[in-house]
Amino acid sequence: MTAVAFHFNVPDRRAYTCRLLRKAYRAGARVVVTGESAQLAELDRLLWTFEALEFIPHWRGPSVNELPARLQSTPVLLTTGHSARFGHEVLVNLGRDVPQAYGQYARVIEVVGRDDFDRDGARGRWRQYSAEGCPIERHEVGG
Numbered sequence: 001m002t003a004v005a006f007h008f009n010v011p012d013r014r015a016y017t018c019r020l021l022r023k024a025y026r027a028g029a030r031v032v033v034t035g036e037s038a039q040l041a042e043l044d045r046l047l048w049t050f051e052a053l054e055f056i057p058h059w060r061g062p063s064v065n066e067l068p069a070r071l072q073s074t075p076v077l078l079t080t081g082h083s084a085r086f087g088h089e090v091l092v093n094l095g096r097d098v099p100q101a102y103g104q105y106a107r108v109i110e111v112v113g114r115d116d117f118d119r120d121g122a123r124g125r126w127r128q129y130s131a132e133g134c135p136i137e138r139h140e141v142g143g
Helices: 013-026 037-049 116-131
Strands: 003-010 031-034 058-063 076-081 090-093 107-113 136-140
Touching: 003 013, 003 116, 013 031, 013 037, 013 076, 013 090, 013 107, 031 037, 037 058, 037 076, 107 116, 116 136
Parallel strands: 003 107, 003 136, 031 076, 031 090, 058 076, 090 107
Antiparallel strands: none
8 A cells, every 4th residue: 555645834845845855866765756747847947956066866757658768767757647667666746636546656745835725735635545545644844
């Protein structure tokens, strides 16, 4: 069963996601990030600039089906059309809905900001994961 972790009250979702991906990369985890195309484009830009002396190897594209064979070992994939077919075990969801086929991953991380729109969407996703029997962890990020 896929484990789900909600990270609530994140003051800056983009910066937090960059730090989360840096931590995962350093730990050797392979991560897929999904969400709206504009969110992923901004995250792609930030991954190049958020830390001056560091780089997190990543690839961004519309679908993992577009991933060139030589890049299949890339530890971080940013895509709206996700799949765990290349051995990525963690899915970070920045989108409004529960990602289709999230059950292919060992772990899903939901990054939830402070605004009401984001929190309302997270409540719906929590209910869906819970109804499907997923174990859920709650992490409060900001006070």
